[in-house]
Amino acid sequence: MSLPEAREDAPAADDAVKGTGFRAGFVALLGLPNVGKSTILNALVGRKLSIVTPKAQTTRRRVSAILTEEGHQAVFLDTPGLMEPRYALQQAMRDDAERAGRDADLVLWVVDAGFESSVDDALQRGPPGGPTSVLCLNKVDRVSPAESEALAEQLRQVGWDPVLTTTATEGAGIEALRTALLERLPLSPPLYPVDEVSAEPVRFFVEELIRETCFETLDQEVPYGTEVRVREFREDDDPLYIGVDLLVERESQKGIVIGRGGRTIRAIGTESRRKVEAFLERHVYLDLRVKVLPHWSRQKHKLARLGYGPPRSGRN
Numbered sequence: 001m002s003l004p005e006a007r008e009d010a011p012a013a014d015d016a017v018k019g020t021g022f023r024a025g026f027v028a029l030l031g032l033p034n035v036g037k038s039t040i041l042n043a044l045v046g047r048k049l050s051i052v053t054p055k056a057q058t059t060r061r062r063v064s065a066i067l068t069e070e071g072h073q074a075v076f077l078d079t080p081g082l083m084e085p086r087y088a089l090q091q092a093m094r095d096d097a098e099r100a101g102r103d104a105d106l107v108l109w110v111v112d113a114g115f116e117s118s119v120d121d122a123l124q125r126g127p128p129g130g131p132t133s134v135l136c137l138n139k140v141d142r143v144s145p146a147e148s149e150a151l152a153e154q155l156r157q158v159g160w161d162p163v164l165t166t167t168a169t170e171g172a173g174i175e176a177l178r179t180a181l182l183e184r185l186p187l188s189p190p191l192y193p194v195d196e197v198s199a200e201p202v203r204f205f206v207e208e209l210i211r212e213t214c215f216e217t218l219d220q221e222v223p224y225g226t227e228v229r230v231r232e233f234r235e236d237d238d239p240l241y242i243g244v245d246l247l248v249e250r251e252s253q254k255g256i257v258i259g260r261g262g263r264t265i266r267a268i269g270t271e272s273r274r275k276v277e278a279f280l281e282r283h284v285y286l287d288l289r290v291k292v293l294p295h296w297s298r299q300k301h302k303l304a305r306l307g308y309g310p311p312r313s314g315r316n
Helices: 037-045 088-103 116-125 145-157 174-182 202-217 251-258 260-280 300-305
Strands: 023-030 063-069 072-078 106-112 132-138 163-165 227-234 240-248 284-292
Touching: 023 037, 023 088, 037 063, 037 072, 037 106, 037 174, 072 174, 088 300, 106 116, 106 174, 116 145, 132 145, 132 174, 145 163, 163 174, 202 227, 202 240, 202 260, 240 251, 240 260, 251 260, 251 284, 260 284
Parallel strands: 023 072, 023 106, 106 132, 132 163, 240 284
Antiparallel strands: 063 072, 227 240
16 A cells, blocks of 8 residues: 545635645654554643554554644554565565555654563664654653653664653653654645544444454454454435445464354444444444355455555655
């Protein structure tokens, strides 16, 4: 996937964004899996747009969140965690994250202060040579204040500047981080109308909320073998009808997702409907069907059908 295309009608918004000195740009959030990128994105924009679970690799697709304030518009891009890929889906996820980092105007590199591998990765990697970068040392509540400052100083010594500390789950440090990012955006008119909150369509968020529920409900490898696709979206119906396919890789996984007597799929449906209704602010009829798409995460042509793969045309 490429960066989302800026809207041609974007600059004609309201008086708050008119005049000289306006700054706008794309900010890519990068880092290892499970360091808190999605939580940070949600905190920066003040609403939940990127799904969050305790499981690593929850984020599979780039998620955009648009923050417009007087004088600034940031298009934040949550990305899959960077890791050594073991199969085709992980390679597509890594490729997408790396493209976001190359194409963005600003990189926010996120490090988990309590995760030694995350700190070591940032120390060894150093700041990227392309876009301007800011390092966020997140989850500092996992270490002592003295340890947090020592880690920040080590990161500064290898070139990261600035280094800001946060505990995103509590909102600590988010305001200072937001300010640091906004003031580093390039001079530009707004890229999107000021009332837009994301470049993604509504169906994307419906799929993500259901996939989040699968990650929360299912154990072991099953959620990682599950993909969600909206097959039908009837806006004129009341309640809104949304037909959804839950795709798994094996028949055995299908049985687990359905559960004995259909208990598991009912639980997924009930919780997913609650989330989707809260997001859309209207009543929803959610029709979930479990289907087998063998080895979809390991075969490139199937990944392409599901929207993974080479970048779309757009900003590069």
